Amino acid sequence: MRRPPLIPTIIVALAVATMIGLGVWQLGRAQEKEALLARYQAAAGKPPVAWPTMPLAADQLPLFRRATGMCLEPTDVMAVAGRNSRGESGYSHWVDCRTGAEGPGMRVDIGWSRDPRQSSSWRGGPVSGVIAPDTQQRIRLVSATGLGGFEASAPPSPADVPNNHRSYAFQWFAFALAALIIYAVALRARRAKGSA
Numbered sequence: 671m672r673r674p675p676l677i678p679t680i681i682v683a684l685a686v687a688t689m690i691g692l693g694v695w696q697l698g699r700a701q702e703k704e705a706l707l708a709r710y711q712a713a714a715g716k717p718p719v720a721w722p723t724m725p726l727a728a729d730q731l732p733l734f735r736r737a738t739g740m741c742l743e744p745t746d747v748m749a750v751a752g753r754n755s756r757g758e759s760g761y762s763h764w765v766d767c768r769t770g771a772e773g774p775g776m777r778v779d780i781g782w783s784r785d786p787r788q789s790s791s792w793r794g795g796p797v798s799g800v801i802a803p804d805t806q807q808r809i810r811l812v813s814a815t816g817l818g819g820f821e822a823s824a825p826p827s828p829a830d831v832p833n834n835h836r837s838y839a840f841q842w843f844a845f846a847l848a849a850l851i852i853y854a855v856a857l858r859a860r861r862a863k864g865s866a
Contacts, residue, residue, distance in 0.1 A: 678853075682849060686846045686849050686850055689842045690842070693846070696835045696839035699835040700835035700839065703835055707833060714735070714828075718735070718798070720738060721737055721739030721769070722774070722809075731808060731809055732801050736798070736799070736801075737800070738796065739769065739778070740769060741765070741768075741769065742767065742768045744765045744793065745768055746765070747763065748764050749761040749762070752823050752824070755823070761785070762823045763780050763818075764779050767794060776797075776811060777806075777810035778817075779802070779813060781817055781822055782823040788819070790818030790819060790820065792817045792819075800826050803826070812825055
């Protein structure tokens with residue numbers, strides 16, 4: 671009986687071990703994400719906080735918490751794909767605000783419309799709403815009511831935060847199993863060819 675080739679066997683074994691390790695790591699990430707989502711869910715029931723006046727560490731961001739802030743002066747406006755509180759597709763209108771010399775500024779979702787070019791009459795002022803994640807500014811305040819002639823945007827929800835880590839783990843385990851099966855088939859074909 672011929673022995674399996676050493677170098678390919680080592681390569682396959684290392685690849686399978688790496689894939690299994692990545693699957694186990696994803697399972698750990700899934701548990702971390704579940705704890706984070708539970709924290710976000712609990713934040714919705716807490717009393718409102720003031721908009722942060724200093725930059726916060728990632729683990730201190732008050733995501734999904736009700737908050738109030740003061741926009742002293744709008745500095746930039748943009749329209750992004752969004753939904754209203756009835757779930758209809760359209761555009762959310764975001765305004766970057768100056769909050770004072772001491773603060774990092776504030777991004778406010780002032781509301782929703784069907785038309786991305788709709789202009790706003792909002793010139794700043796107090797805002798109450800829910801803090802949502804933001805890929806550029808880290809956080810933004812989604813107004814509970816439409817401001818400046820807009821409808822209210824859909825409030826942010828922890829349910830919108832994906833937790834795909836278990837499916838990623840399954841994929842890594844499936845890749846490891848597939849690699850083992852392919853290698854076993856290759857070894858069998860090699861043996862059959864050698865005995866012919």
